[in-house]
Amino acid sequence: MPPFSTKCQYCFGEMQVERMRCSTCGIAVEGKFEMSPLARLSLEEQELAVDFLKLSGNLKALAADRDVSYPTLRLRLDKVIECISSPIPQEPRRQKNVLDALEEGDITPAQAEEILKNQGNSEEVK
Numbered sequence: 001m002p003p004f005s006t007k008c009q010y011c012f013g014e015m016q017v018e019r020m021r022c023s024t025c026g027i028a029v030e031g032k033f034e035m036s037p038l039a040r041l042s043l044e045e046q047e048l049a050v051d052f053l054k055l056s057g058n059l060k061a062l063a064a065d066r067d068v069s070y071p072t073l074r075l076r077l078d079k080v081i082e083c084i085s086s087p088i089p090q091e092p093r094r095q096k097n098v099l100d101a102l103e104e105g106d107i108t109p110a111q112a113e114e115i116l117k118n119q120g121n122s123e124e125v126k
Helices: 043-054 059-066 070-085 090-103 109-121
Strands: 017-021 028-033
Touching (some): 059 070
């Protein structure tokens, strides 16, 4: 099973977990569940956190493993720490997600503009 993203692929808002099912007996529980701070990280940030732990927090080894400079790695880790340390209100977080998607080339500037323009007018999709 591939890892999931907590970002909506349509508007880059925060996805919410509403159903959990036991893979053994099939019992399901529905409701609104809060995700752990680590689950709210992007997939790339989650991989960075896992690699950091696997290397026992050795930043030099992690920088070498990822073939990046120490300062670059430090900036990425600081971003992860910031994300898990303080809850970000939903709208600023969505704006950040849209800008991150734009920076990564996942969407065009026109798409980003449209998403940001319509985010205040969007209704919950069912």
